[in-house]
Amino acid sequence: MNYVQKIKEESENADDYIYKDIKLNDNIINIINIETITSSDDINNFILKKISFLENLQTNDLVNYLYNYLPTTSINKIKDYDTLKDKLLNGYTILIINNKEILAVETRRNLTSGPRETDYEKTILGPKDAFIEHYNTNLGLIRRRIKNINLHTKSFSLGKYTKTKVSLLYLNGIVKKELVNKISKKLQKINIDGIIDSNYLKKYLNTSKSLFPTLKSTERPDLASEALLEGKVLLLVDNSPEVLILPTFFIDFFHTSDDYYQKSINASFIRLIRLIAFIIAIFLPAIYVALTTHNPDSMPINLLLSFQSQRISVPFPAFVEAILMIIAFEILRESDIRIPSTMGSAVSILGGLVLGDAAVNAGIVSPIMIIVVAISAISGLLIQSIEAINSIRWYRFLVIILSSIFGYYGIFLGTILILTNLSDAKSLDKDYLYPFAPINFQEQEDGFLKISKPKVKLRNPILSNNKVRGK
Amino acid sequence: MKKYLILILLFLVTGCSSYIELNDLVIINAIGLAKQNNNYHLYISYVDEINKDTIEPTTTVKEMEGNSLNQIIDDLSLILSKKIYMSHLDLLVINDSIKTKELENIINYFLNNNETREDFLVINTDNIKDILEQTKFKEINDLIENNQRETSKTIYTTMYDVIENYYQKENIYLPYLTYNNSLTLKGLKVFSKNKYSLIEEDEVIYINYLLNKINSYKYSYECADDKFLYLNILGANVNELSKELLITNEIKVITNDCKLKQKEIEQIFNKNLKDNLEKITKKKLTIKNTIRGTYEN
Numbered sequence: 219m220n221y222v223q224k225i226k227e228e229s230e231n232a233d234d235y236i237y238k239d240i241k242l243n244d245n246i247i248n249i250i251n252i253e254t255i256t257s258s259d260d261i262n263n264f265i266l267k268k269i270s271f272l273e274n275l276q277t278n279d280l281v282n283y284l285y286n287y288l289p290t291t292s293i294n295k296i297k298d299y300d301t302l303k304d305k306l307l308n309g310y311t312i313l314i315i316n317n318k319e320i321l322a323v324e325t326r327r328n329l330t331s332g333p334r335e336t337d338y339e340k341t342i343l344g345p346k347d348a349f350i351e352h353y354n355t356n357l358g359l360i361r362r363r364i365k366n367i368n369l370h371t372k373s374f375s376l377g378k379y380t381k382t383k384v385s386l387l388y389l390n391g392i393v394k395k396e397l398v399n400k401i402s403k404k405l406q407k408i409n410i411d412g413i414i415d416s417n418y419l420k421k422y423l424n425t426s427k428s429l430f431p432t433l434k435s436t437e438r439p440d441l442a443s444e445a446l447l448e449g450k451v452l453l454l455v456d457n458s459p460e461v462l463i464l465p466t467f468f469i470d471f472f473h474t475s476d477d478y479y480q481k482s483i484n485a486s487f488i489r490l491i492r493l494i495a496f497i498i499a500i501f502l503p504a505i506y507v508a509l510t511t512h513n514p515d516s517m518p519i520n521l522l523l524s525f526q527s528q529r530i531s532v533p534f535p536a537f538v539e540a541i542l543m544i545i546a547f548e549i550l551r552e553s554d555i556r557i558p559s560t561m562g563s564a565v566s567i568l569g570g571l572v573l574g575d576a577a578v579n580a581g582i583v584s585p586i587m588i589i590v591v592a593i594s595a596i597s598g599l600l601i602q603s604i605e606a607i608n609s610i611r612w613y614r615f616l617v618i619i620l621s622s623i624f625g626y627y628g629i630f631l632g633t634i635l636i637l638t639n640l641s642d643a644k645s646l647d648k649d650y651l652y653p654f655a656p657i658n659f660q661e662q663e664d665g666f667l668k669i670s671k672p673k674v675k676l677r678n679p680i681l682s683n684n685k686v687r688g689k
Numbered sequence: 690m691k692k693y694l695i696l697i698l699l700f701l702v703t704g705c706s707s708y709i710e711l712n713d714l715v716i717i718n719a720i721g722l723a724k725q726n727n728n729y730h731l732y733i734s735y736v737d738e739i740n741k742d743t744i745e746p747t748t749t750v751k752e753m754e755g756n757s758l759n760q761i762i763d764d765l766s767l768i769l770s771k772k773i774y775m776s777h778l779d780l781l782v783i784n785d786s787i788k789t790k791e792l793e794n795i796i797n798y799f800l801n802n803n804e805t806r807e808d809f810l811v812i813n814t815d816n817i818k819d820i821l822e823q824t825k826f827k828e829i830n831d832l833i834e835n836n837q838r839e840t841s842k843t844i845y846t847t848m849y850d851v852i853e854n855y856y857q858k859e860n861i862y863l864p865y866l867t868y869n870n871s872l873t874l875k876g877l878k879v880f881s882k883n884k885y886s887l888i889e890e891d892e893v894i895y896i897n898y899l900l901n902k903i904n905s906y907k908y909s910y911e912c913a914d915d916k917f918l919y920l921n922i923l924g925a926n927v928n929e930l931s932k933e934l935l936i937t938n939e940i941k942v943i944t945n946d947c948k949l950k951q952k953e954i955e956q957i958f959n960k961n962l963k964d965n966l967e968k969i970t971k972k973k974l975t976i977k978n979t980i981r982g983t984y985e986n
Contacts, residue, residue, distance in 0.1 A: 510711050515776030515804070519718070522777065523736060523746050526711045535710055625707065 292324030380412030428643035449682030499598035512625025531581035942982025
């Protein structure tokens with residue numbers, strides 16, 4: 219088989235594939251690399267320059283000579299064409315000697331800049347660095363925090379076409395081996411054209427029907443490291459600036475990394491605020507709809523009259539008004555995400571202030587409805603996970619529909635549906651509502667409250683057999 | 690499949706579907722009721738709007754006639770083309786024309802109407818229309834509440850009390866108010882054996898003793914010319930035994946011009962209390978007092 223010819227045929231002479239033939243005494247070395255993903259400096263300095271010094275070399279074993287002579291530790295002998303392709307596509311430079319023996323030298327170009335600042339998981343206290351789209355950098359950010367030989371990786375190459383490097387990262391001795399095996403099996407079963415980002419893996423690892431996310435992705439190395447110490451497993455995907463944490467519990471979405479950088483009493487207060495905000499985000503518009511359409515008797519008369527006077531000019535039923543406002547907010551939010559940041563303030567002013575005020579003056583919506591939807595929307599943003607925010611949206615719609623049909627009874631039904639949905643959910647066969655269902659009082663010391671306990675600190679028993687921290 | 694069936698049943702077996710928009714409600718805050726020529730004469734006070742300057746609801750009083758409460762309310766709903774909403778009813782005003790039969794009809798109406806509560810105030814007056822048109826509920830409510838708390842000269846009666854007393858065949862006590870350019874509390878109307886009788890304000894104190902609802906009140910006694918004993922009764926506990934009433938008063942001496950001793954104060958106060966209570970009840974009275982303030986030992 220003529221390897222060069224075969225590559226040319228398969229790549230249809232792609233113009234970033236570089237082919238160079240060097241005649242060295244009686245040997246012919248075909249050098250192949252893809253210039254867009256390889257470093258030409260590395261190729262020139264560590265391969266071509268070195269080979270040019272070998273003009274008078276007399277050896278029958280050029281492959282072994284080059285293997286030992288080239289100044290790099292990342293050099294492999296390759297036996298088959300498939301591995302050759304993998305290496306080539308991963309930024310290696312391929313040296314084919316006499317069309318028989320093959321060497322692959324790592325000459326990957328660094329396509330990304332250094333660690334960036336956190337974007338959507340911001341904190342006031344604690345580190346500000348975030349993962350980037352480079353596997354080695356991301357692994358390094360974690361290794362820099364956990365300097366332990368037991369920090370193991372288990373790598374997979376996933377995606378029929380992308381051959382993306384996916385690694386399981388875990389702390390041997392803390393993690394339960396069954397968890398690692400289970401995730402490995404799930405990864406091995408994945409049959410997909412390509413893995414472009416770590417979030418692609420969620421649908422293969424997440425079997426729960428819950429609207430709430432049962433896997434959490436993070437851009438924070440400190441949060442990821444904390445998860446490893448807890449006995450969880452990380453999934454690092456090359457080219458992805460987010461790391462998946464497995465398994466994930468409901469309570470994890472109420473925790474942020476700076477909860478651990480401040481006094482317990484302050485962390486507890488903020489967590490309770492997050493819980494209240496979560497409840498407000500889901501239920502407030504529904505309560506308003508129930509109050510104004512089914513249960514006005516629950517309001518003091520002055521509030522009732524105030525609501526009534528505000529709604530006199532509104533032509534829509536309260537339910538339709540609520541849905542319209544929520545959709546309007548979602549449009550604003552989506553446009554805010556998509557448009558360039560330089561135009562963000564213009565959209566905020568136009569959408570939030572001008573349109574809101576004009577809509578009230580035109581009698582399309584009532585001021586109280588704007589207040590209700592705004593409070594609900596802002597409350598929903600207290601949770602940092604975008605997927606959790608999206609799931610709140612669906613729960614909000616569900617409860618509004620039920621409350622518009624049944625009033626308070628509908629809210630009660632909606633609450634039951636949400637609770638059953640959450641308690642039915644599993645994250646890699648672990649109960650999603652743990653430590654509340656099944657109940658574990660010890661774990662609740664770091665649940666919705668954070669209790670300071672300087673003595674013995676225990677690990678989550680369903681994640682680790684190594685139960686006592688610090689041992 | 691089973692869980693979806695249960696879910697559908699949960700939705701269908703509610704009976705809670707009562708969708709109504711706020712702007713389709715007529716909020717009734719007070720009702721006046723009288724019987725004339727075998728017909729009910731209903732005065733309905735409903736909220737028009739909120740006065741944006743004073744942030745007070747402005748009300749309109751409408752007079753309707755009919756042979757049953759249900760019929761009048763239905764007629765009103767048709768006239769105003771809105772749903773009559775009585776969950777925020779604050780006040781029911783009746784006059785002496787409302788007797789046992791009418792009272793039973795009223796009670797039945799409110800008990801059968803699941804959209805109303807039974808915690809609204811019930812009063813008796815001869816000037817239903819004036820009271821509804823010229824006064825505000827807060828004014829009436831404050832007058833009765835303050836008098837009950839500070840003077841014990843009235844009883845705050847809710848519809849719940851009326852219903853309870855009606856079915857237990859006990860006297861129904863209603864605050865009696867008049868309106869002649871200003872609102873005045875004139876004592877209590879007692880409905881018993883299909884007729885009303887008036888109890889003057891000073892006598893209401895002793896009714897309150899018997900009902901064990903006594904709050905604070907003032908007692909004065911002229912012990913010599915231009916010399917007075919003023920007592921502030923802070924409260925009393927009344928235990929009704931089989932043939933005896935055991936009353937424990939907590940008294941504070943405000944003025945003791947005659948420098949009476951503790952026992953003398955007790956004798957004067959107890960005699961007055963016994964005389965008045967014996968007019969109403971034939972039970973033996975035992976009175977104990979805790980007296981604080983200035984007196985001779």
